[in-house]
Each structure stands twice: as structure tokens, then as C-alpha cells.
Amino acid sequence: MTSRSAGRFAWGSCFAASGMPGRVRWQRGVPGNHAKPCACAVMLAAHCTAESGMHVLVHDYGGHAFIAQLARSLARRGHRVTLLYNASNPTTPKGGLARRGDDPDELLIEGIALPRPVDKRAFVRRWRLERLYGRLLARRIVALKPDVVMCANAPLDAVRALDAACHAQGIPWVFWLQDLVAEATDRVLRKRLPVLGALVGAHYKRVEAGLLARSAAVVGITEDFRAPVLAAGVAAARYTTIPNWAPLDEVRPRAKDNLWAQAAGLERKLVFLYSGTLGFKHNPDLLLALAKAFADDHDVEVVVNSQGAPADWLRAQAAAAGLRNLRVNPFQPYEAMSDVLASADVLVSILEPDAGVYSVPSKVLSYHCAGRAMLLAVPADNLAARIVRDQGTGLVAEPRDAAAFIAAARTLRTDHAARQAMAARARAYAERTFDLAAITDRFEAVLSGCVG
Structure with missing residues (x-):
């Protein structure tokens, strides 16, 4: 028996001893039967896979820093990892994708480029581009022949190509569910194309449900996703909740008066800062309203670091209104x-009411690592809002209540002691919660359970 097969035998034996399904075999066209491991299984998985190693292909359409951190952590445990x-x-925004001097040899990071x-x-x-991307991704999967694939943040048409390639090659794959993409697609298209949009939205709901059912396992970032995933036909034993995190060692609290703040002329300003994507699920009007509310307060600056059409719109609106306190950077x-x-005194996050059902703004996790107070216009039942409210790390307003959002901003503007207390609690929460070793243990257990 090879060390690789011995590791898999031990993994299956531990499941059997715990009264759960033993070795998990994933066959072409048949989703795997992923069981939630006991504590013994998690420890044994870490031991046996470190000896035998898996080739894990992690696909993240967005190129996020925390997913790159997980890829590195798996590679340091002896797995061959392709990101x-x-x-x-x-x-x-992307992060952590450049090769580092201490990266293990087992790690390969590769971008898939499109014609435009x-x-x-x-x-x-x-x-069309997303379909092309899916074909390019599928080719890499076929060429690399990994033991298991884990996919996050990808358009559903690209995931269909990934699914087809994995089934054709007999490779199990894990659906790392960051958003309910079909729900988002349906809601956006219904607003813009009322009749055709409903038909397209219904199509993608069927597609997503089928992909969830065909995956070997599903990892959701919140328990809020469990019900819709099980409704798609996924067995409860195949669903695992692993909340997102942010890299503690890469995003650290720093002095406000730093080189970046000095270069931007912000070191002596009270700064509300938004950093991250602006898309269909965000309302940039709130950021414009925030700048207007403090237009006569020359000590306050609103800074937005983002790219794309909403950021361009915000820049144009600021110029038209003569708002000198609103900066839009790439x-x-x-x-x-x-x-x-x-450089911020308050970090800002926004999310449209409808998007609270299918999305969790991960920028809030990086904000906690940075150790700053937060201002959110996010639905109250969204996971990000619950974290900020429960941990006392900021103030939360409903996204349709602009007056409450501005009132909360004014409170944070004037209450320095409250901001400092929120900032301290933010970093403390991140340090308690974002334990990379424990997070890697959980992903390793899911991935090992899918490899037959």
C-alpha cells in the first residue's frame, strides 16, 4: 500500500469508526457523499494528508487575498496546490497573488487571461467572456489533473464548464459558495429587463441548483446559505459552513500618520474610507450623501478606493456638485x-437591501483586521451587520435609511472615545476568530473527504 492510499484508508477507517460513511468515492456523473467529520477525523485527515499529499486546484475568479492565504497554508502542509x-x-481588488520568497515549491499561482x-x-x-473563461479553466483542469478542485466566486457559466471537465475526468469538486449567484442574477436582471430578465433568472436558478447537486461537497460562508442549498437537493451531510476571514498577518493596525496617508494628505483629516468593489449590489448614492453631509466640515474627507462604472459615476457626481471632500481613487x-x-478613522461598507439575501461583504473582515471603527449601510440580518453589531465594532443603518446612515456618521465623527473602543474591539475580534490553522484544518477535512 502506498503512503497516499494508506492515508486515504486511514481517513475512511476513521469515518467508519465514528459511525459515518467510510471512504468517499466520487464517480463520473455521481456527486460524492461528503460526511461532516468528527474531531478525530479532522486530526487524522491532517496527519495522513500531510504524509500522502493531495493535488488541490483552488479556483477563485476574483483573486482574493484570503483565498491565496488558504492556498499557501495548504501547500505548507505538503499538498501540491494550484491557485x-x-x-x-x-x-x-486582488491580493496576495505574487510569488513570495517563502512560498513553498508545492504552490503554483496562475492567472487566466481573456482577450479583453x-x-x-x-x-x-x-x-460570452464568461463562457470563454469557463472553457479556458476547463482546459487547465484537464491538463493539470488534480485530485480535487475547489471553486469560488465564479460565474455560473464558467462553473458549468468546470463541472463538465471534472466529471469527464472523474475529479471531485467542491462548490465554495461565496454568494447565491443565481439569486443575484435574477434580481439584477428583473430590474433591468423585466420580462426577459425573469426568464434568464429562472434559467440560472436551475443551473445553480444543478451544480450544487453535482458537486462533491458545498462549503457555504454563512449558515444563512444552508436552507437554499439543501432546497437545491444537496444532502445535509455534504454541506459545511466555514465563515470567511481576512489575513491577520497581512492586514495589520498601523498609525494613521503613515506614508500612504501623508502622500494623500490625509494624516490630519478625519477620514471615512470605502475600499473595495462597487457593483450592482451597492448604492454609491450613500457615499455621495456622506460627502454632502460633511461638505462644510473642512476636517472631514470621504475617500473611495474602487474601480468600474459606479466609481466613475461617483467621481463625475462629485465634480458636478463641487464636492472637494470626496476623493475617488483606483x-x-x-x-x-x-x-x-x-489612514481612515471610520471604514465604510454598503450593501443593497436585496443583496443582503445572497451576499456577505467580506471587506468588513479586512476592516476588523485593520482595527478601525466601522459604519455600515447593510441589512440588519446580514452576517456582516450581525458581526459589527454583536461585537460592538461600529454602527449599522438600514441601506434605505439614508438619514440614519448620516446620523450614525455624525456620531462617529464627534465621539473619538467610541471610535477608539470600537477599533480595539475590531482587532480583538479578528485575532480571536481568524485562526488560519483551524480554518485550514476544516478545509483539509472537506477536501480529503471528497478524494476517494
Whole structure:
């Protein structure tokens, strides 16, 4: 028996001893039967996979820093890890994708390039590019022949190509569910194309349900996703909740008076800062209203670091209204993120009411790492709002209540002691919660359970 097969035998034996299904076999066209492991199984998985190693292909369409951190952590445990991402998606901030001097040899990070950048608002062109991207992704899967694939943040047409390639090659794949993409698609298209949009939305709901059912396992970022995933026909034993996190060692609290703040002339200003994507699920009017509310307060600046059509609109509106206290910058280098966030006194996040059902703004997790007070216009039952409210790390308003949002901003503007207390609680929460070793244990258990 090879060390690889011995590890898998031990993993299956531990499941059997705990009264759960033993070795999990994933066959072409048949979703795997993923069981939730006991504590013994998690420890044994970490031991046996470290000896035998898996080839794990992690696909993250967005190229997010925390997913790159997980890829590195898995590689340091002796797994061969390939991280693929979309290199032609300019409206999503990326991080941690450059090769580092201490990266293990087992780690490969590779961008998939398209003939032109993806424009989210050009629906037909976007659809064609996403289908092309799926074909390019499928080719890499076939060429690399990993033991298991885990996919996050990808358009459903690209996931269909991934699913087809994995089934054709007999490779199990894990659906890492960051958003309920079909729900988002349905809601956006119904607003813009009332009749056709409903038909397209219904189509993608069927597609997403089928992909969830065909995956070997589903990892959701919130328990809120459990009910819709099970409604799609996924067995409860195949669903695991692993909340998102942010890299503690990469986003750190820094002094407000730092090099980035000095270069921007912000070191002596009270700064409300928004950093991240602005898309269909965000209302930039709230950021414009925030700047207008403090237009006569010359000590206050509103800074937005983002790219794409909403950021361009915001820049144009600020110019038209003569708002000198609103700056719209492009995405900043990930390596400067600690200084960028530290330049803020209050970090801002927004999310449309409908989007609260299908999305969790992960920027709020990076904000906690940075150790700053937060101002959110996010639905009250959204996970991000619950974290901020429960941990006392900021103030939350409903996204349709602009008056409450501005009132909360004014409270944070004037209450320095409250901001300091919120900032301290934010970093403390991140340090308690974002335990990379424990997070890697959980993903390793899911991935190992899918490999037959």
C-alpha cells in the first residue's frame, strides 16, 4: 500500500469508526457523499494528508487575498496546490497573488487571461467572456489533473464548464459558495429587463441548483446559505459552513500618520474610507450623501478606493456638485493595504437591501483586521451587520435609511472615545476568530473527504 492510499484508508477507517460513511468515492456523473467529520477525523485527515499529499486546484475568479492565504497554508502542509484566478477582471481588488520568497515549491499561482477585460454592465459581451473563461479553466483542469478542485466566486457559466471537465475526468469538486449567484442574477436582471430578465433568472436558478447537486461537497460562508442549498437537493451531510476571514498577518493596525496617508494628505483629516468593489449590489448614492453631509466640515474627507462604472459615476457626481471632500481613487496595491485602511478613522461598507439575501461583504473582515471603527449601510440580518453589531465594532443603518446612515456618521465623527473602543474591539475580534490553522484544518477535512 502506498503512503497516499494508506492515508486515504486511514481517513475512511476513521469515518467508519465514528459511525459515518467510510471512504468517499466520487464517480463520473455521481456527486460524492461528503460526511461532516468528527474531531478525530479532522486530526487524522491532517496527519495522513500531510504524509500522502493531495493535488488541490483552488479556483477563485476574483483573486482574493484570503483565498491565496488558504492556498499557501495548504501547500505548507505538503499538498501540491494550484491557485487559478481571472487575470482580466479589473473591477475586483486582488491580493496576495505574487510569488513570495517563502512560498513553498508545492504552490503554483496562475492567472487566466481573456482577450479583453470583463465589463460587468455589458451583459452579452460579459456572458460570452464568461463562457470563454469557463472553457479556458476547463482546459487547465484537464491538463493539470488534480485530485480535487475547489471553486469560488465564479460565474455560473464558467462553473458549468468546470463541472463538465471534472466529471469527464472523474475529479471531485467542491462548490465554495461565496454568494447565491443565481439569486443575484435574477434580481439584477428583473430590474433591468423585466420580462426577459425573469426568464434568464429562472434559467440560472436551475443551473445553480444543478451544480450544487453535482458537486462533491458545498462549503457555504454563512449558515444563512444552508436552507437554499439543501432546497437545491444537496444532502445535509455534504454541506459545511466555514465563515470567511481576512489575513491577520497581512492586514495589520498601523498609525494613521503613515506614508500612504501623508502622500494623500490625509494624516490630519478625519477620514471615512470605502475600499473595495462597487457593483450592482451597492448604492454609491450613500457615499455621495456622506460627502454632502460633511461638505462644510473642512476636517472631514470621504475617500473611495474602487474601480468600474459606479466609481466613475461617483467621481463625475462629485465634480458636478463641487464636492472637494470626496476623493475617488483606483484600487490601491495590496501591499499598501494596512497603511491605506489605517489612514481612515471610520471604514465604510454598503450593501443593497436585496443583496443582503445572497451576499456577505467580506471587506468588513479586512476592516476588523485593520482595527478601525466601522459604519455600515447593510441589512440588519446580514452576517456582516450581525458581526459589527454583536461585537460592538461600529454602527449599522438600514441601506434605505439614508438619514440614519448620516446620523450614525455624525456620531462617529464627534465621539473619538467610541471610535477608539470600537477599533480595539475590531482587532480583538479578528485575532480571536481568524485562526488560519483551524480554518485550514476544516478545509483539509472537506477536501480529503471528497478524494476517494
